[in-house]
Amino acid sequence: MKSEKLRITSQRDVILDELRSVKTHPTADELYEQVRRRLPRVSLATVYRNLEWLSEQGLAQKIEVGGRQKRFDGDISEHYHVRCSKCGRVADVEMDMLDGIEERIAQCCGFTVTGHRIEFTGLCPACSNGSAC
Amino acid sequence: MKSEKLRITSQRDVILDELRSVKTHPTADELYEQVRRRLPRVSLATVYRNLEWLSEQGLAQKIEVGGRQKRFDGDISEHYHVRCSKCGRVADVEMDMLDGIEERIAQCCGFTVTGHRIEFTGLCPACSNGSAC
DNA sequence: GTACTTGCAAATCATTTGCATCCAC
């Protein structure tokens, strides 16, 4: 039994609050810009460290979609994402989780399957019109 | 109609051949080590450039799974992957593609959905025993 | 010759780390 000391510092509080306030699945540096408006002296390293920590604590979700940067989500319920292949924007998909799917493949590959992730790809509304993102 | 000049240089030939010879979904640098045995003077940049080019030509697949490095697959048929969360190994999943799935969500998110990708997560046989990877 | 490719080294981009300082208890 390890006793984790949960300290919600003001940085952590603001980072989580800002993350929850948007539905855009921001990257670490996007969130950094946002957080900086409230904590001008915060550092990008702190944002990275705390996004990692928040994900470990189950207070946020690190979502590894395509593209170079990782994105984060303040909505910790399980759900799938769509990513715009042009601008990288990520949105939630309203679809029930495919619950039986992991068992269906557990046998075939020798792996102990513990989870799955679906990422849809496409063009977001802004990019499918010619309009700039 | 653009006329693309397809030049299969010896580097490209060897890179594709080596990629096809393995079922491991190697990263660029893993493949580089492999290719180097046949072309000792090849550079890592060439491997990166040509993996990119081969994917554009539809001769290989760039698979963006979790983890820091991108992986590549000489098998261009559509299929899903499992990734070991401990060692990063990637394997194919024997499961039919979920064909209707994109249409099912096309309405809800405003995106024009063009594709999807499923990545299962788990432990590979080697990692689920205590054995070293 | 022209256009495309390559190897090499340097640059870039995202993320992580070392360390001295700071803060809460």
Next chain:
DNA sequence: GTGGATGCAAATGATTTGCAAGTAC
């Protein structure tokens, strides 16, 4: 005061790019 948290700068890792030299037609 002690241990974790922070800011800053420097380090790291993966990938990309500039450029001069090489190659195929």
